[in-house]
Structure formats: C-alpha cells, structure tokens
Amino acid sequence: MDCEPSKKNFTDCLYQIVSGTSDEIKQGWTNLRQLNEEIREDINQRDIHDMVRMIFGKSIQNVKEVPKLLDYFSTRLRENPFGVKSGGNNYTPFLMNTAGKDINLLAEIVEMLYNHRRIYLSTLMSRQKFCEAVVTYLAEFPMPQNPSEIAAFKDSAKAIWKCLLDISKNNNYTIHERQDLIFMCLDTLYKIISDVERNSLPGDALVGVLEMIDKDNIKKAVACYPLDNSSDENLERALKTLCIWMSHWLKHQSLSLWISAFMSGLEEKRKYSVLRNVSEACLKTMIERLTIPLARQHSMAVVYLMLTKQHTPTLFHRVMEDIKKILLVLQEDHSEGAKKCTQSLVDCSSALMKRFPNYPMYEEFEKCLPVEPRANVIEMILTSSEWVDDTMDDAQNIFIMNNGKVGLTNLGNTCYVNSVLQALVMTRQFCHDVISYKPPSDNNANVILTKLQNLFALLLYSKRHSLSPNEVLQAARPSYFTPGQQQDSSEFL
Secondary structure (H helix, E strand, C coil): CCCCCCHHHHHHHHHHHHHCCHHHHHHHHHHHHHCHHHHHHHCCHHHHHHHHHHHHCCCCCCHHHHHHHHHHHHCCCCCCCCCCCCCCCCHHHHHHHHHCCCHHHHHHHHHHHHHCHHHHCCCHHHHHHHHHHHHHHHCCCCCCCCHHHHHHHHHHHHHHHHHHHHHHCCCCCCHHHHHHHHHHHHHHHHHHHCCCCCCCCCCHHHHHHHHHCCHHHHHHHHHCCCHHHCCHHHHHHHHHHHHHHCCCCCCCCCHHHHHHHHHHHHHHCCCHHHHHHHHHHHHHHHHHHHHCHHHHHHHHHHHHHHHHCCCCCHHHHHHHHHHHHHHHHHHCCCCHHHHHHHHHHHHHHHHHHHHCCCCCHHHHHHCCCCCCCCHHHHHHHHHCCCCCCCCCCHHHHHHHHHCCCCEECCCCCCHHHHHHHHHHHCCHHHHHHHHHCCCCCCCCCCHHHHHHHHHHHHHHHCCCCEECCHHHHHHHCCCCCCCCCCCCHHHHC
C-alpha cells in the first residue's frame, strides 16, 4: 500500500497498525515512517490530536502495538490527547481498551505514558486522573493460578507501582499537592476493597498502592479515614481483603503494618464486631501461613492481635489444634525467626489459658508448648484491652467460659426452678441488668432481685461445680407451690 501525505492516508496507516493482520501491521509502520516529514507539513496538530483520540477511544485489536504508538506520537503531539477535565477521566476507558486483561501490557503502557509525561501527563490534574485510572484498573488483575506466571505478574505490578510512586514524589509540586494525590489513590483503593457489591475479590496487584505511604505514616493515614461513616459490612470487607492479600505477597513489608493499623483504628472506633468477624474468618489461615519462613514475621504480628484481643475463648479453642501443628513445624526449624514465632505463640496461648481458665483440654495442650512463656508478656496481654462491646454482657461471657460446669442442685423436684434460672442467666441483657443492679438502702426492698443477683454472680464467677438455688427459691416460690412437688416452669416464671 502506498500512502499519500494526507490526513486520510495517515489515518489509514494507523488503522492498519491497530486492526490489521501481522503483514498489514508491518506495512502500516513502514508507510507511517515514510510519511514522517510530510506529516509535519501537511497535517496540523489538531488533526493529529483528534486522530489519536479517535484511535485510542475504541477497542483495539492489536493492543501490543499501543506502547509503540504512544512512543511514536510523543514526538508529534504538543498537548495531552486525553483531554483531561475535572468531571471525567479519559485514561480509564483508554486503559480498558488497550491493556485488556494483560498486566504485562498494562505495565508497558503505564511506563510509556510516564516516560513521556511531558505530553501525556503534563498537568497535576492529568496525573491525578491517570493515577486514579491505574488504581481502579489494577483491581481487575488477580494473582495468576499458574505458578509459572506469578513472577512475571509481580514484576509487572511492581513496575506499575514504581510509576505511581515516582509521580507521588514529584518535587515540582507542593507537599499538599503530593499528599492530595496520594490520598486520592488511597481513597480509590478503599472504595474498591470495601465494595460489598463486587462479585470477586479485588486484584492482588492493588497492594502496591499501600506503599505510597511511608511506614512511619501508616497510622496517621488510617486515622484520616472516616471509619465512623463506613458501614460495618464495608469495613469488614476491606479488612478481609487485606488479610487475604497477605497470602499472595509474602515479602510485602508494609501490608501487615496496614492491617495492624487498620485493626487498631477499628478498635479505637469500637468496631469490635467487625474485628471479631474478620478474626473468625482469617485467623486459621494466618496461623497456617506461619509455616512459611518468608511470611512468619508479618503474619505473626496479625495473629498476635487477633488472638490476644479475644474476649471469649471460642476462637482460641477453635485454633488450638492448628497452633499445636505449627509449633511442631517450628521446632524443626532452628532459625531465629522460627524461635521468635514459637515464643510468641506460646506467650499468646499461655495468656489466653489464664484469661479463660479451667478447661480440661488445656492439660494436653500445655504439654505441646516447647518453651516457657514469658511472664512479663503474659502480664501485658492480660492487662491489655479486649474487643468487647459496652452492650456485651461481661458476666455472660464468663459464664460461657465455665462451659456449663457450674450447675444448680436439685432440692427435690426443683427442676422447674433450675431450668428457669439457667435460662435467665443465659439471657444477655437481663443478666447484665441484674448483675448491674444496685440495691436501695431499704433491705426489704426487691428481695427477690437481690437474691437473684447473688446467685447470678456465683454462677458466673464461682469455680464450684454446683450451687444451691435455695435462697432464690424461698424468696420467689409462690405460696400455692407445694415444696417437693413437680411444678410447671412457665408458671413459675
């Protein structure tokens, strides 16, 4: 094909490159190079600008030619062809039309745009829009299932992160402008990972966005997020996503710091149900990851938080077998990292056995602990805060701790009394109100409530195997109930 130096022929050459066969692609580039000098004289800048937008605004068949086209046009354009405005973002459809689902190609395109930033990222707003588009599109790239593809995936992801990081550290902008760009990226990231409407987990390639914040400023960054304005469901989805990403980025140093800071931020906002739910969903996997040397330090930091903040023994008991297995694996590894991990697990477990004592399973479990716990660490854990709501009944949880070992003695056909009392002490709000009750100065007032309070306290705190409900029975039994005879529990209640 012979191209005349006209706008139409120039456009035809471009279409050969982006939608032709392999032979047509080669011919298109040959013709385009022949037109170089004529293009400068015959086709004005506005025509080139419009043609670039027309080509890149559509779905492209030969996407691997895009980086070369960007390089080609970088010397012929005098203004940004993406027409950046405050109300839209033309980089997003461009990346979707060109990179598709190929993160390696996306990395080439991002690097080419950044290398020619004088044209393609010429203003602060264009760089903000570009970063926003890149972060948004990275969410579509999950870690490959094929192990042979993982290394290339990570290399491409890191190349993209480097471009974002370099843009965020551009000294041509003020500190406030750079901070605005960084927090715009983080805000975009949070909206993605907290979106409960997404059908799939956001792509692992997003994790690099977290590196835009220095490690020393992670806590400050988390504090800037309005966690109070997010629903528990959104917060739970965001934290779970970060925890899942840890499985794929074993060497990522800042991810565990972000998770720990996020959890601390949620604790400050008293979002305990979110923390408990995420711990229940992710702790087992976190513990299993301790078998991997590269993951130990970062995973143990999260395991430590999830374990030591528990207000009930349920989750600890659920993962005790997993802890035993991990301790056996760690004993075969004589590295310093394995020793530190072992010590931390022993400290956590020992502290929790003191917080929730008297379970028969502990006797066997303690035999599996290969080192002595550190008394100062146990003390620190036991005196630290726990994830317990103000409305959660502390006494109720202690009762659960006793695992039903404190019973009520049958005083002779008093099953109707015992069943009612056991049901009442298990009723969270009622039990909380009874335990919190302050008797008036009149000793004769509310005798039944006072007796009930004493019995509930003993049921919850006593280490005895059984208690007598005699005082409550004497105060509460109706006069028409004959002692020693069976009665209806609902009537007694």
